[in-house]
Amino acid sequence: MKKKTTLSDIAKKLNVTPSTVSRALDDHPRISDSTKKAVLKIAHQFNYQPNNIASALRKGKSNIIGVIVPTSDRQFFASIIRGIEEIVRNEGYSLIICQSDEQTSKEKEKIDALLQIQVDGIIASVAKETTDYDHFKKIRNRGVPLVLYDRIGESLEANAVVINDYMGGYIAVEHLIQQGCKKIAHFAGQQHIGIYQDRMRGYLEAMKAYNIPFNEEWVIESDLIDDTQKILELGKEMTQQLLNLPERPDAIFSASDFAALGAIQFLNEKKISIPDEIALVGYSNDFASSIIEPGLTSIDQYTKQMGNMAAKHFLNQINTKSGEQFTPELTLLTPELVIRASSLRNKHV
Amino acid sequence: MKKKTTLSDIAKKLNVTPSTVSRALDDHPRISDSTKKAVLKIAHQFNYQPNNIASALRKGKSNIIGVIVPTSDRQFFASIIRGIEEIVRNEGYSLIICQSDEQTSKEKEKIDALLQIQVDGIIASVAKETTDYDHFKKIRNRGVPLVLYDRIGESLEANAVVINDYMGGYIAVEHLIQQGCKKIAHFAGQQHIGIYQDRMRGYLEAMKAYNIPFNEEWVIESDLIDDTQKILELGKEMTQQLLNLPERPDAIFSASDFAALGAIQFLNEKKISIPDEIALVGYSNDFASSIIEPGLTSIDQYTKQMGNMAAKHFLNQINTKSGEQFTPELTLLTPELVIRASSLRNKHV
DNA sequence: TAAATTTGTGTAATCGATTGTTCTTTGAGT
DNA sequence: ACTCAAAGAACAATCGATTACACAAATTTA
Missing domain, CATH: 3.40.50.2300 (Response regulator)
Structure with missing residues (x-):
């Protein structure tokens, strides 16, 4: 194991001081071209690697x-x-x-x-x-x-x-409305987290803009940040919950792709047709959303x-x-x- | 913005030297308990954070x-x-x-x-x-x-x-054989990479162990390390290629989950029944493998x-x-x- | 009680690069 | 020829923590 070469090693070799070497490597204007060339040559020859730790200590960076x-x-x-x-x-x-x-x-x-x-x-x-x-x-x-x-x-x-999550929520719901959905449910995330608040706001505003009546029962708030498998299960449960309602929704906008994936699995199982009986839009365009059948419409976040x-x-x-x-x-x-x-x-x- | 407190700051406060402070914080046996306590107290009071860069420089670590x-x-x-x-x-x-x-x-x-x-x-x-x-x-x-x-x-x-990729390949193929498959194809990775070599070896050995004849045409080698979407496409193409063969395989062991996912999508499209007409096993147990329909059997890698x-x-x-x-x-x-x-x-x- | 340890700290060098401050040499200007 | 400025490089301090070594005081041992 070779020991690393330092500034002083180069300095000694050239009979100059470390400071000169340092400045030469830094292309300081006060160092002559000849010195610079010599330093560069030796540095290369010795395979000099500056000690970043020392540099960091000195520079405070x-x-x-x-x-x-x-x-x-x-x-x-x-x-x-x-x-x-x-x-x-x-x-x-x-x-x-x-x-x-x-x-x-x-x-x-x-x-x-x-x-x-x-x-x-x-x-x-x-x-x-x-x-x-x-x-x-x-x-x-x-x-x-x-x-x-x-x-x-x-x-x-x-x-x-x-990301403009408000807009994300809005365009998701607007899209569902344009597809003819009138009873749109929402899987919402915890409202103390800004992004979920915004997505919900987008949902509400889009509904209002198109004069779609809002039903409180259609919004289910839950923890959408968790183990993937858990959210999947959660999506299934929430879907079940929606199906039990007297007035069953015809679309779901989920603030999480994984909850929407769970919903799709559940609906497939129950032989409920997607999107004809229930249409779905997720959020974040996860890879799995392109894999599931039917493919999950989603919001991509760049x-x-x-x-x-x-x-x-x-x-x-x-x-x-x-x-x-x-x-x-x-x-x-x-x-x-x-x-x-x-x-x-x-x-x- | 407060400046950070250093060892010397503490030392000055206590009228000792930095070395003593350093040792005290390091719980050196030669330092008296009273000094240690005093140092600890001031260090805490000053909210002392050691400068790791300086330490790293000195310790070479x-x-x-x-x-x-x-x-x-x-x-x-x-x-x-x-x-x-x-x-x-x-x-x-x-x-x-x-x-x-x-x-x-x-x-x-x-x-x-x-x-x-x-x-x-x-x-x-x-x-x-x-x-x-x-x-x-x-x-x-x-x-x-x-x-x-x-x-x-x-x-x-x-x-x-x-991971014991040889074993992974072996148990995957053994499983397929036990399910009654006799004509097992393999999506292999580039053979200059050890893990793919091993998976292939496992495939071959399992076939040999169960006296399953080997058909060269059933092995397709390709680059399985790439953009996910590309591998998905690749999986579809390779599946097409297998379907075109005079003797169509009844199972595929894919060294990549994504290629297998592509295969499933393709077979679903062609209304070819999985696993009855063609059974599939993938590799690495990606999340999407649990999402696709039918679920993809896979090798988990811990x-x-x-x-x-x-x-x-x-x-x-x-x-x-x-x-x-x-x-x-x-x-x-x-x-x-x-x-x-x-x-x-x-x-x- | 003298000698030998042990205990508790201080001194000072060191890790390697950086940089403000000299110092010497060279060259230009008058 | 003489002053003054610029160029080129050396000196030395510094960043903050660590540690080999030294040294005095306290304690033990013989």
């Missing part, structure tokens, strides 16, 4: 960004990460990816861990449990840039990028783009002089409806 | 492990990461997760980046493209522990953990356990005195057959 995802089991987050990486890699940043597993306690732990290893910034989506944001405030208090994506703490002053934007927000903050007043920016991405058989009643439109 | 995954789009890798984290978190390690996107060039880049930020070890699965392993050897040459998982370079001297084992191998290497001779260890995990409708002909067994 680690070139590492912490990314917190509630869980990486979902394609959603994998895609976000990819989006972030795409942008920051050229700037020389590495990512540390952490999972909060939807628990506030772990979220705190992870934030502490990231601050401890001195990340240059944190990009996070908040856990479903979280209602108190002090641990996030700690990030900003430490002077570490914070960017939130998708699930953001309302009360937090931070750059953020979210996750990679979301990652890209989050990364850009981070870079912006880094490049903002600390003197300037910080005003949080919010980026709103537009979701898209991906239409499949589960909602397509007018086959020939 | 970053407490960061680099994890390389070919792509994080698959649940498979998400699960592995989780498995690794579970183990190493208590030891104070953080993970940096990188994606090679199946490209050797990116794999090299990532390895360089990880070495540059001085990770304490690298846990990796090799990209499909990779046939030359020099960049991995570089890791060991630098004295950095390396652990491979799932896709390992045969010629690499490194700890590794893999991915979290694989992550656990990889992490343990890493810790072992760390704790091995460098003097001792290094002998690479290979852990072989046992896969499990998850039976669903796609292969279940004897419904009443």
Whole structure:
């Protein structure tokens, strides 16, 4: 095992000081071209790799960004990460990816861990449990840039990028209405989480806009952030519940693809025709939605783009002089409806 | 923004030296209990957070492990990461997760980046493209522990953990035979990749063991590591190809779930009955396999356990005195057959 | 009681790169 | 020829924690 070569090794070889070598490698204007060339040559010859830890210590900058995802089991987050990486890699940043597993306690732990290893910034989506944001405030208090994506703490002053979930809910329901549905149910997520609130709001507004009467019984609120299998089961149960109603709905807009998948399985089992008896639209366009029969219409969230934007927000903050007043920016991405058989009643439109 | 408190801040406050504080916090036996208590108190009061970068520089240890995954789009890798984290978190390690996107060039880049930020070890699965392993050897040459998982370079001297893919192939095909299938086709992966070789070997051996004649035309080799949608299409094409054969197979063992999913979609379309006309077994037990109709029988790979084992191998290497001779260890995990409708002909067994 | 340990801390070097401050040399300008 | 500025590089401090070594005081041992 060879020991690493350091600045001083190169310096000794050339009879100059480490500072000269450092500046030469940094292309400092005060270093002569001849010296620069010589240094570069030896550096290459010795296969010099700068010690980033030393550099980080001196510069107070680690070139590492912490990314917190509630869980990486979902394609959603994998895609976000990819989006972030795409942008920051050229700037020389590495990512540390952490999972909060939807628990506030772990979220705190992870934030502490990231601050401890001195990340240059944190990009996070908040856990479903979280209602108190002090641990996030700690990030900003430490002077570490914070960017939130998708699930953001309302009360937090931070750059953020979210999908327009209101619009997502609206276009989903509008689509169902245009397919002739008049009694539209909604599988809603927990209303203390902004995105689910917005999707519900979109649902309600679309109904109102088209003068569709609203029936309270058709809205079922539940925890849509959980183990995939559980949500699947939940979807089945909720569907059963709807079928038991005196006035049975003719469509379901589910704020989660998985609950909708469960609904489809259940309806298939009961030989209830989709979309003719009940039409369905899900949310987030999971891969499985294209696999199930009939294919599940869903809202696509442009996750990679979301990652890209989050990364850009981070870079912006880094490049903002600390003197300037910080005003949080919010980026709103537009979701898209991906239409499949589960909602397509007018086959020939 | 408050500045962080350092060891010296505490030292000054107590009129001792930083070294004493350092030792006190480290619970050094030579430090008196009274001093320790005092230090702890002030440290807490000042909300002291050790500067890990400084510590890393001095100790030559970053407490960061680099994890390389070919792509994080698959649940498979998400699960592995989780498995690794579970183990190493208590030891104070953080993970940096990188994606090679199946490209050797990116794999090299990532390895360089990880070495540059001085990770304490690298846990990796090799990209499909990779046939030359020099960049991995570089890791060991630098004295950095390396652990491979799932896709390992045969010629690499490194700890590794893999699933017994031979057994996976064997039990999959044995199951099909037991269901009465006699003409079993195989969607094989690229044979330069060990896991696909092994699955194929399992297929062949099971056939031989049960005296099932082997027909070369029933084996189709293709790239099963690709964009999910592409593999889905590929699965359809390969199925078409099999249907065109003079002697049509009555079962398919696919080395990829996604190709099998494509096959199911295709067969459903053609109204060919599954499993009666053609039975199917996939590989890796993806979530979508439980969603499709009929459910796809598949081989489960215990991915979290694989992550656990990889992490343990890493810790072992760390704790091995460098003097001792290094002998690479290979852990072989046992896969499990998850039976669903796609292969279940004897419904009443 | 003298010698030998043990105990509790302080001193100072170190990890490797960075950077503000000299210092010397060279060259231009008058 | 002389002043002054710029160029090129060295010096030395610094980032914060760690640790080999030194040293005095307290305690034990003989």
